[in-house]
Amino acid sequence: MQPDISVKNLNKVYEGGFQALKNINLEIKRGEIFALLGPNGAGKTTMISIICGLANMSSGEVKAGGHDIVKDYRKARELIGLVPQELNTDAFETVWKAVSFSRGLFGKAPNPGHIEKVLRALSLWDKRNNRIMTLSGGMKRRLMIAKALSHEPQILFLDEPTAGVDVELRRDMWEMVRKLRENGVTIILTTHYIEEAEEMADRIGVIRQGEIILVEDKAQLMSKLGKKELRLQLQNRLEQIPGQLMLEPVELSEDGHELIYTFDSQQEQAGVARLLRTLGDLGIDYRDLRTRESSLEEIFVGLVHE
Structure with missing residues (x-):
């Protein structure tokens, strides 16, 4: 395809x-x-x-x-339908006429049923006869999407x-995008x-x-x-990282009560198992553990600032 x-x-x-x-x-x-x-x-x-x-x-x-x-x-x-960043339509026009006009710009025959479907999907149906100038910022953003969908791109x-x-509106839009x-x-x-x-x-x-x-x-x-992080809450405070762990990507929290192990997916099983085994051999007990994965935002920041 x-x-x-x-x-x-x-x-x-x-x-x-x-x-x-x-x-x-x-x-x-x-x-x-x-x-x-x-x-x-x-x-x-x-x-x-x-x-x-x-x-x-x-x-x-x-x-x-x-x-x-x-x-x-x-x-x-x-x-193609485009939802631009800025509102670019006549503030004195009604919602219904603005969306219908956008459809006509692409040479599409009038289709009130489709326009109604789009407006209902974007919670604009009750505002269809309102002038654009009376809409809230969120409603104007919905209108831009309705205009982009008017010609069934x-x-x-x-x-x-x-x-x-x-x-709330952001999540409504996410749901609409998934349906599209x-x-x-x-x-x-x-x-x-x-x-x-x-x-x-x-x-x-x-x-x-x-x-x-x-x-x-x-x-x-x-x-x-992405990176993963394993945080072990220790039973007893450590003054420093034991020598046996110095070669591992391990950090000790400032208060000495947590060990933080950072690893990627390739290291996951072997590295975590080795860490826990070493802690057991050293007699270091922990009372809780939790993991955290990198967010897409952290990955993105790392990429654009390389």
Whole structure:
């Protein structure tokens, strides 16, 4: 099956010589949730703008649903829905008319049933006759998603979709995105909320200074680059780490009551077993133990600051 988004050797150079994107190569599969992560200025929005036809590339090739976005731009763009960061609609328009107008922009015949379905799914049905200026910030964010879904796109870009919205609304949006994926829509998400990517994404891409530095299945990424931590609460205080443990990745807490052992998935079984066996041989007893895994946020921070 061909990818829904195919990016080959994509470059973007602005006047003055600043290169925002450097030889980007990326494929996004049909029906997956792909999270694109990167610090401010890394090139996320520039890349999305090019794919969606809002900015021109300097060189390269981009296809959406198999259609070249330059040579066959009409077919490519009608497959794409975009939820931008900023609200860009007439504040005096009603919710219903704004969403219906967005559908018409793509040459789609009126479909009140579909518009109603979208508005109900986003808890906007009761606000359908309200002017946009009267909506709360969260409702305006929902409206942007409704506009993007109005023409039934196969590919949906969400550029910081939950920025500035409350936790409840964020979780409602997560649920809506999952349902879209279940219906075969491909989702590309950029976010500063790393927990959002950790919660929803199938694959993660990391962009840094205009270059894709990593694309990985989320579970594999967290297994490969994540760390685990075993904390042993000791029965008796230790003054220092015993010599037999000096070669292990072990730290002693400041108060001397905890040993902290850090390891990766390859070290997991053998390393933990060896540590516990050594503690037993030394007569060091512990009364509690707990483990903690690296979050995606910790992995991301480590990648972009290398």
